[in-house]
Amino acid sequence: YVRTLEGCNLLWRLLLLLLLCFTERRGVPPDLNSVAEVPNTATCHPQSHIVFLKTHKTASSTVLNILYRYGESRNLTFALPVGQAMHLFYPKLFESRFVEGFSSGRVKEFHIMCNHMRFRKAEVAKVMPEDTFYFSIIRHPVTIMESGFNYFKAMPAFSNSRSLEDFLDNTNHYKDSAPWSFLAHNNLAFDFGFDHNVTADAEDHEEKAKRAVAAIERDFHLILVSEYFDESMILLKHVLCWSLEDVVSFKLNIRSNRTRHQISPNTAEKIKRWNALDWSLYLHFNATFWQKADSVVGREQMKSEVSQLRELQVKLANTCLKGGGAVDPSQVKDASLKPFQAGTAVIQGYNLKPDLDNQTRKQCQRLITPELQYTLHLKSLQFPTKPLNN
Ligand SMILES: *[C@@H]1O[C@H](CO)[C@@H](O)[C@H](O)[C@H]1NC(C)=O
Ligand SMILES: *[C@@H]1O[C@H](CO)[C@@H](O)[C@H](O)[C@H]1NC(C)=O
Ligand SMILES: *[C@@H]1O[C@H](CO)[C@@H](O)[C@H](O)[C@H]1NC(C)=O
Ligand SMILES: *[C@@H]1O[C@H](CO)[C@@H](O)[C@H](O)[C@H]1NC(C)=O
Ligand SMILES: *[C@@H]1O[C@H](CO)[C@@H](O)[C@H](O)[C@H]1NC(C)=O
Numbered sequence: 001y002v003r004t005l006e007g008c009n010l011l012w013r014l015l016l017l018l019l020l021c022f023t024e025r026r027g028v029p030p031d032l033n034s035v036a037e038v039p040n041t042a043t044c045h046p047q048s049h050i051v052f053l054k055t056h057k058t059a060s061s062t063v064l065n066i067l068y069r070y071g072e073s074r075n076l077t078f079a080l081p082v083g084q085a086m087h088l089f090y091p092k093l094f095e096s097r098f099v100e101g102f103s104s105g106r107v108k109e110f111h112i113m114c115n116h117m118r119f120r121k122a123e124v125a126k127v128m129p130e131d132t133f134y135f136s137i138i139r140h141p142v143t144i145m146e147s148g149f150n151y152f153k154a155m156p157a158f159s160n161s162r163s164l165e166d167f168l169d170n171t172n173h174y175k176d177s178a179p180w181s182f183l184a185h186n187n188l189a190f191d192f193g194f195d196h197n198v199t200a201d202a203e204d205h206e207e208k209a210k211r212a213v214a215a216i217e218r219d220f221h222l223i224l225v226s227e228y229f230d231e232s233m234i235l236l237k238h239v240l241c242w243s244l245e246d247v248v249s250f251k252l253n254i255r256s257n258r259t260r261h262q263i264s265p266n267t268a269e270k271i272k273r274w275n276a277l278d279w280s281l282y283l284h285f286n287a288t289f290w291q292k293a294d295s296v297v298g299r300e301q302m303k304s305e306v307s308q309l310r311e312l313q314v315k316l317a318n319t320c321l322k323g324g325g326a327v328d329p330s331q332v333k334d335a336s337l338k339p340f341q342a343g344t345a346v347i348q349g350y351n352l353k354p355d356l357d358n359q360t361r362k363q364c365q366r367l368i369t370p371e372l373q374y375t376l377h378l379k380s381l382q383f384p385t386k387p388l389n390n
Helices: 002-006 010-020 060-073 121-127 141-151 164-169 187-191 205-219 226-240 265-274 276-296 299-320 358-368 371-382
Strands: 050-053 133-138 222-225
Touching: 050 060, 060 358, 060 371, 133 226, 133 276, 141 164, 141 187, 141 265, 141 276, 164 265, 187 276, 205 276, 222 226, 222 276, 226 276, 226 299, 265 276, 299 358
Parallel strands: 050 133, 133 222
Antiparallel strands: none
């Protein structure tokens, strides 16, 4: 069964590949040997049972890299996709047997689950320990749609539209039942496991939004916000009892500015009405994010830690990166560090400085390793005897 899922026809493969790589945020980055502030482990224990629901086009590739590095450096076990799969069979609703080593009993304890999936709590809970921390990240639906339109241009849902405006004015031609249509309609809600076919014209859209919010509140401990990425990392560090160095990153899967588009206020309104569910989720969880940030960290402390984080990022960029920042993919020298390209977006990558000592090079390399390559690396570490290409 899983074989059929993984398999075969070209279109399916293409779609899976496209889905793996979403454009995210721009950015700069960190330091390796600094004495950054360490959490007070007398009052808290670092959390290492974690589920991260990796949503689409929300800077989630950068969060994934943070979790990969944290887990790898501590020999934690990841709930990786079974066989050759590179994600947990999105867009199917999650099933425990999608995880390598679970059904066979080969892996006794999973620490981190973070690859793309369509969330289903009951099945995730079969794999992960009871004390697992669940979190995810959301982003403004207008920005998601602008980004998604470029990224998914080739998808059936978008391919007949000349522009995003054209698409929004002709949603009567759009079919929620069409393959991959969820990429163009309430994609956040869909990733969390809900129906995506809700607009502001539907009488019951508020009721549906309320139910979705309540379910997410019940199943997740924390929802981060992409627009406040650094603040999100500080809050995450506090609730997980991690250090500043644990949450430092270079932004991965980011688009070059050339492929960004301005959205008019009128278009923005249409996007919010079309994605009524996602808009409600965003308003709610943006508000709760700030309530949590205020109660757990506090405004002053947040400001001070965000600037520490940014200093660390700059230091690390100076240590690791040639030119100190991201470059277009054509300029990425090491082919194994080239990010996957999709649609009309141009996904940027990084070059390392040439003269790094071995240990620094290894740490720097992990920071800029794209998702696909890093996932393969973890698979080979965790299942060294299992051939990857059979
Ligand atoms: C992880 O495993 C490696 C190899 O078995 C070992 O050398 C290293 O000390 C371990 N690291 C931690 C943090 O346990
Ligand atoms: C939305 O899709 C679900 C199936 O995923 C279906 O049961 C429901 O009737 C649809 N609702 C609307 C308003 O189309
Ligand atoms: C891209 O845009 C961002 C935000 O507007 C800006 O900070 C950055 O300098 C720009 N980068 C380039 C290469 O123009
Ligand atoms: C998100 O929360 C911040 C802080 O309260 C607020 O300034 C911002 O307007 C909110 N965003 C939206 C779209 O409501
Ligand atoms: C650094 O790595 C290179 C190639 O992997 C190896 O030849 C060299 O001996 C290493 N240097 C040190 C100091 O470990």
